[in-house]
Amino acid sequence: MIDTLYVGAIVVLLALGVFFTFVSAMGVLRLPDVYARAHTASQTDTLGAGLALAAVALALGWQQASVYTVLLLFFVFITNPTAAHAIARSAAEMGIEPWSGADGDPSSDGGAVPDGGEPIDERSSEPGHERETTEGSHGGDPR
């Protein structure tokens, strides 16, 4: 009885960890700008990692290694939102505009400045991108 409960708790914790990490991965792949991605990376990924590490700590039982696992869990809980906050704040100080969400498809990165700081040329040919570029910029489109 208690053994079934033990295995069931491990299975539930591991399944929830995989589920929340899946949600986090979909958020990082699909959300429109870097602030929304930092949001899903700070919260959902921390919860998924914490639940999976709790499953590991429960499976290892009372020994020295589970102390390491709980230490790792607390460390992930503290540092992962801090890192996402630092990344979002560096994005804000670089002057990246947040995605307004008024028009355009969510797959286009709204108002994002690429690495060099120049506007993105190859993305201006997409139909959902007219809100940043003027109409005249389509004349210089290489396509």
Add this chain to the structure above:
Amino acid sequence: MIPLDINELFLVGAAIFVVLAIAMFYRAVAGPTTQDRLLAVNVLGTNTVVILALLAAGLDQPWFLDVALIYALLNFLMAIAISKFTVERGGVL
């Protein structure tokens, strides 16, 4: 009594986490800003820590947890350092 082997369960979980970590490479390659790439690498590092912990339980080798702890430290230090160095004289934390 229980037909389910708990070690194989952890190995299957680690395999799913590997697939989700590989999916982060799309954002690390195609992200339009530096912060997008940095965030993708940070999430990938967190997934790597979880994969190492799951392998420590699944393969029954507890010294993987030491590697996971050091990797979590280096992952946090990498995220803070690069986000500080992309901003000119920025106090990001």
